[in-house]
Amino acid sequence: MYNKTKNLGYVDVLILGGGMAAMLAAIEADSNGVDVCMVSKKKIGRSGASVVSKAVHRFAPQEKQDKQSYKQNLISSGRYINDTSLVDVLVEKGAKSVEELALINKNLNFKYKTIKGDKYKNFATTKPKQGKHLCHPVLKHLIRKTGVRFLEGYMAVDLISHKNKVCGAILEKGNELFIIRAKSVVLATGGGGKIYSETSNTNDLTGDGYAIAKRSNVSIRDMEFVQFYPYRICEPKEHDIFPGIFEKGAKLLNKNGERFMNKYPKRELENRDILAKEMFKHAESYLDLSGCDLTYLQEECNDLYNIFMNNKGRKYKIKPVAHYFMGGVIQKPDGKTSMKGLFSCGEVSGGIHGANRLGGNALTELAVFGPIVGQNAAHFAIKNQIQSTDIRNIFLKQIPDIGKSHLLNFENRLRKVMWENVGIVRSMTSLSEAESVVNDLLLEIETIKPNNLKNWLELYNMIEVSKLVIKSSKYRRESRGSYYNEDFPSEKDIWLGHISYNNNGNLNFVKN
Numbered sequence: 017m018y019n020k021t022k023n024l025g026y027v028d029v030l031i032l033g034g035g036m037a038a039m040l041a042a043i044e045a046d047s048n049g050v051d052v053c054m055v056s057k058k059k060i061g062r063s064g065a066s067v068v069s070k071a072v073h074r075f076a077p078q079e080k081q082d083k084q085s086y087k088q089n090l091i092s093s094g095r096y097i098n099d100t101s102l103v104d105v106l107v108e109k110g111a112k113s114v115e116e117l118a119l120i121n122k123n124l125n126f127k128y129k130t131i132k133g134d135k136y137k138n139f140a141t142t143k144p145k146q147g148k149h150l151c152h153p154v155l156k157h158l159i160r161k162t163g164v165r166f167l168e169g170y171m172a173v174d175l176i177s178h179k180n181k182v183c184g185a186i187l188e189k190g191n192e193l194f195i196i197r198a199k200s201v202v203l204a205t206g207g208g209g210k211i212y213s214e215t216s217n218t219n220d221l222t223g224d225g226y227a228i229a230k231r232s233n234v235s236i237r238d239m240e241f242v243q244f245y246p247y248r249i250c251e252p253k254e255h256d257i258f259p260g261i262f263e264k265g266a267k268l269l270n271k272n273g274e275r276f277m278n279k280y281p282k283r284e285l286e287n288r289d290i291l292a293k294e295m296f297k298h299a300e301s302y303l304d305l306s307g308c309d310l311t312y313l314q315e316e317c318n319d320l321y322n323i324f325m326n327n328k329g330r331k332y333k334i335k336p337v338a339h340y341f342m343g344g345v346i347q348k349p350d351g352k353t354s355m356k357g358l359f360s361c362g363e364v365s366g367g368i369h370g371a372n373r374l375g376g377n378a379l380t381e382l383a384v385f386g387p388i389v390g391q392n393a394a395h396f397a398i399k400n401q402i403q404s405t406d407i408r409n410i411f412l413k414q415i416p417d418i419g420k421s422h423l424l425n426f427e428n429r430l431r432k433v434m435w436e437n438v439g440i441v442r443s444m445t446s447l448s449e450a451e452s453v454v455n456d457l458l459l460e461i462e463t464i465k466p467n468n469l470k471n472w473l474e475l476y477n478m479i480e481v482s483k484l485v486i487k488s489s490k491y492r493r494e495s496r497g498s499y500y501n502e503d504f505p506s507e508k509d510i511w512l513g514h515i516s517y518n519n520n521g522n523l524n525f526v527k528n
């Protein structure tokens with residue numbers, strides 16, 4: 017049992033995570049004159065979803081009427097359960113925040129939309145559209161222009177708190193545990209796509225932040241809503257595609273060569289939830305690039321163009337994959353969570369996108385809320401003292417000693433059952449079956465001695481997150497947004513609201 021922890025000292029603002037949300041929060045906190053430390057399992061600015069993203073930022077054009085229609089669109093895509101207080105901030109500050117980000121990252125180019133003869137910025141991306149061109153300049157800025165300290169290769173295991181006020185965190189590195197105390201903490205650990213066997217997410221996205229929040233009774237919501245991205249080729253080579261190609265002549269076909277999205281007004285450009293469900297129904301879907309404008313392909317998606325040129329005449333099999341968690345930690349518009357001194361930003365937070373996210377809004381969300389959270393975490397640290405109470409952390413008692421057991425088999429069982437039973441199409445039976453597998457897995461891993469502590473902690477978190485997704489899905493007796501429940505196939509007004517775990521750890525339904 018792990019009862020020995022090493023002391024890593026004190027910091028004003030502790031930031032857990034190393035993606036864009038964490039980096040932007042760190043830069044802003046540092047500019048407020050406080051001592052900031054970032055903790056990341058992997059390399060800062062080179063891990064998580066941000067660095068593999070397509071770098072697309074979409075935001076509302078700055079005209080009152082257009083902001084209103086952008087908001088309507090976001091909320092209708094979220095099937096009317098979005099947290100509108102967060103949506104308002106995103107819509108109001110989106111354009112300005114991305115412009116501010118472009119002061120740090122000169123790779124961001126803006127595109128304009130013409131509305132009633134006037135041109136408005138409403139889209140920004142790097143060229144080529146690759147997350148590394150988004151993250152690396154921000155990382156460079158962090159290193160060269162701030163005093164932010166990095167703890168790389170350290171995994172955040174749990175929070176330490178006293179009377180619902182955060183005091184710091186427990187970290188792991190090389191099978192050892194550490195304590196770092198802080199006046200305020202920012203949770204920015206990203207999503208949890210790895211709980212599914214088919215995902216666009218990187219390996220480090222094991223949902224740790226959701227599990228950490230749940231263990232500390234920090235309120236979380238909407239965990240049933242996982243977005244399945246309908247734009248990933250799996251044969252002849254795994255590769256993401258970009259929805260823009262459907263405006264340039266690309267099509268989706270079923271195995272009989274029929275264009276199955278024809279029945280929808282926007283065809284392949286319908287929202288991701290509709291597209292993913294249709295692809296799932298057709299079992300096999302193929303991307304037809306024969307009518308696609310090749311100059312566009314070469315300019316906008318060079319990697320895809322090369323795959324196309326090297327595999328002429330072949331079929332491109334395409335399937336939806338787990339992509340984004342709409343749910344997560346409940347945050348106020350100022351980034352505060354239900355625990356004093358704890359803030360959250362990025363994909364680990366929930367509520368803004370409701371039951372389904374519109375493309376390009378996740379990165380805008382980071383640009384808006386990363387700096388807000390960094391500033392408020394710094395202000396909190398300035399006004400508060402380090403708490404030096406004893407560490408009482410129940411989870412520490414559950415952490416096993418190191419032994420010889422490998423964990424891959426457990427992990428594969430979990431990811432398979434989540435994909436097969438808790439994916440785009442679910443039913444009460446499939447959810448109950450998955451629940452029983454997940455509960456068994458938990459019992460099994462609680463009694464083993466793993467050969468690697470980080471792997472065990474990640475697996476434990478993945479199991480906890482899977483339980484949250486399953487429980488919330490069983491609770492919601494309708495089909496809304498990103499998934500479909502065969503036993504309750506329609507959307508129902510009585511379910512207009514969110515399912516949350518409150519600060520007693522209990523499951524609640526909160527009506528809109």
Ligand SMILES: Cc1cc2nc3c(=O)[nH]c(=O)nc-3n(C[C@H](O)[C@H](O)[C@H](O)COP(=O)(O)OP(=O)(O)OC[C@H]3O[C@@H](n4cnc5c(N)ncnc54)[C@H](O)[C@@H]3O)c2cc1C
Nearest residue numbers: 034035037057064065066070072172206362363376378379
């Ligand atoms: C392939 C792909 C393409 C995408 N393209 C777009 C796009 O074009 N536009 C858009 O708006 N959205 C896009 N998204 C979504 C968007 O990229 C993410 O939602 C966003 O980048 C999340 O940022 P984040 O900082 O919250 O988390 P991440 O960027 O995922 O970073 C999480 C960080 O936390 C670290 N971490 C995790 N757990 C721990 C722990 N326990 N302790 C310490 N560190 C930890 C990770 O190693 C990582 O450094 C895309 C997502 C994917 C997967």
